[in-house]
Structure formats: structure tokens, C-alpha cells
Amino acid sequence: MKCRLRGLAGRRAPVAAVCAMAAGLAAAQAGSVDADALKARFAHEVAFRAAAIHVAWGAEALCDHVTEIEPFVLWSVHAARRSLSAAELEQLRLATGMDGRWRVVWLDEAAPDGLNLGDVVTAVNDRPLPGGNTRFDPTAVFSGNSPLANDDQGFWDVLLKAREQAAEGVAMHITLADGRRLAVDTQTGCAGSVTASAFDSRPDEFWRLGNQRARIPANAMLEANSRDEFLWLAAFGTYFQASRAAIGGVRQNESLGTAFTIGKVLALALPGGNLLLSSVEVLTQRTLEVDRVVGGAGLFANEVVAALGGDPAAGLRLNQRLGARGLKVDALLMSDFRRSSSAEHVRQLTLLRAAQAAAEAVADKAEDEGAARPNLEVRALPVR
Secondary structure, three states: OOOOOOOOOOOOOHHHHHHHHHHHOOOOOOOOHHHHHHHHHHHHHHHHHHHHHHHHHHOHHHOOOEEEEOOEEEEOHHHHHHHOOHHHHHHHHHHHOOOOOOEEEEEOOOOOOOOOOOOEEEEEOOEEOOOOOOOOOOOHHHOOOOOOOHHHHHHHHHHHHHHHHHHOOOOEEEEEOOOOEEEEOOEEEEOOEEEOOOOOOOOOOOEEEOOOEEEOOHHHHHHOOOHHHHHHHHHHHHHHHOOHHHHHHHHHOOOOOOOOOOOHHHHHHOOOHHHOHHHHHOOOOOOOOOOOHHHHHHHHHHHHHHHOOOOOOHHHHHHHHHHHHOOOOHHHOOOHHHHHHHHHHHHHHHHHHHHHHHHHHHHHHHHHHHHHOOOOOOOOOOOO
16 A cells, blocks of 8 residues: 655654554455555544644634643544444454554654554543443444434543543543553643544535534545645634634524635744734735635635645645545535635735745844854943
8 A cells, every 4th residue: 555645744754654553553454455445544534633633733722612632543443333344344453453442543742652553542541441342433423413422422521531631730641451551741722523534424524513523524534645635624624613703604604704814823823923914915905705614614724734834725736636536525625716715815825924934034144143243241441
């Protein structure tokens, strides 16, 4: 299997590690096309979940509600149980090395020393994670009238309680199958969940529940092939937890005007970014209008990707491929108007980033010149 995915900037190349894990843990995968396809789906899902964590951390300043988020992702075959047959489930076990236990499938650099990919986590804050016949299915979360399936409540009860305690100052810790107990450094991020399942039975649907949950269509997540495209998809869903205006728009299903002015996210995320807005606004007075709240989510995603050091045009490129391939991705597929608005927004963000780089260059030069000048101390002449 070729993994074209890249790790997140400044992190421990998580996607590459996931791909290595999928290959290294496989027990009987040689020559199976089905196994390769399952491994690829698994790698995409884990990469998306990692991107969602980084977006939640990066956009924390924009969110109305925040929580503490752990620097790792746990996964079990129960996450795919309802959408795969027994034979396919067994093939998934063989192809990825995953089983019914909750294993670490992604680690941020802030994860505890000694925690490795493939480790089995049995408890969080001394509360056992559900196992055995427990069926944790993120896709089932979005079916019917209830946002939670009855048989996955135990998993979330454990994890959300640990996050709540971390926000109250009680350090999170995890227990591994080998008996080790590790302290976890959490980081504040946007509350709510942005998910996508590579084994979704409804891969074309975008789903949201106010500011609590958003599900990205599996078709879009599986088409993404770069770090920035995963970030863009995760940020698209995070938008619905990011501002009162967005949340109100979701609840009332009303049309919005300009959802985010040029550079709002960058102004909060980049040092000195707010000082550059006026210089960029001189170049154009045009504001961007969007046809619905999902248009605002696209602009928000452009800015989050840029703020995290990526290419704000990633979403446009992904959308072009989705359209060219005729993939159904519900609200994510841009209309001509949204596409042109997003293209203009990307152009403005590119100008803003150029202004940012220029300002940093000037500041660095001034600092260097100041350091090079001799420190001349002026003293008064003695009075005789």
C-alpha cells in the first residue's frame, strides 16, 4: 500500500507512523487487495482524527465552549462493527492488527513517554474502558433521533469524565494492559466532536447537531490525500463549534452575510497578525458573501489551515477532485458561487501571509541591527 499522506507540521509524522503500524501489525495480509483497501481506509480515518485534534487545539480561541483534549487517539474494531460483515471484520483484524481492545493508533508529540502505537489502554482515570461485547460505533451515533447509541455510552462516559476532570485541574492518567499507569498532559481545545468513519454505511452524508457534533462524509475523508486537506475537512466541521454566529445559523438554518472577515482566524493565531489587517484591507474593500452557513464553514476552514502553516487552497483542490469524480459529499461540495468566493478568500489570505512574512523579516532585521550596535553608556561629566 502506498501512503501519500503526510504528518502534521511540527509533530511526529503521525500518518506515516499509522501506515507503518498498519503494515507492521498485520498478521496475514500478503497479496490481498481487500486487505490493502482496508488498511488504506484505516490510515485515512486515523489521519483525519489526528487532524481534528490539531484543529480543535488551534482554533480554541474562537470557540464558545472548550475542554481538555488528550494527545492520542484510541481505536477498536468495534468502531466498524455495524458496517462490516463478520468476514470483513476478520479481514480488518488481519490487515491492521486491530482487535476488540482499545489500542493507541495515533500519538502527538505531547503524549506520555513510554506510550507507543499499538499499546492497549484499559482505563482512563481508573475507570475501565468498555470491552468484550461492547459495540462502539461512531457512525451509529448519527442515525435515528439520538446523537448517542446506547452501547457506546460507556466509552464516552469514561473519556468525557476524564476530560471534565482535567479541566477542573485533575491530571488525566491512563492504565495500560501491561499494568503501567501514565500521566497525560492535555491541552485546551474546542469542545464537541468532529468525526468521520472510513467504514461509514452512509458515506455521502454530512451531519451536524448544533455545536455538539459534526460528521464529515466518508467519501470526502477518503479522497483527502494530504495533511492540509485533512485539516480543512476537520476545520469545516469545527466551524459549527467555533462561534455564536455559526451556532445560531445552524440552529435557525438562516442565511448569513459575511461569516468571517479576511484574516480573523489568522489575527488570533499568528503573533502580530492583527496589526497587518489594515494594510491588507487597503488592497481591497470587497467582503465575501456566502449563500448559507456551510459557506462560512469553508472560509473558516481556509483560515484555520493557513493559521496552522498550511496552504489555504487545500479545500479548493479537494473540492475540485470531489466534483470531477462525481463523489457525493452533501454540503461539502461547493456551488459555483461558493467556489468563487473561496478562491477570492484564498487570494486574500495569501496576501495576508505575504504581509506577515514581510513584517517578520523587517522585525528580524531591526532586532539583528539592534544587537550589532555597541551598547554605549552615556555618563555625565564630573563637575569640578
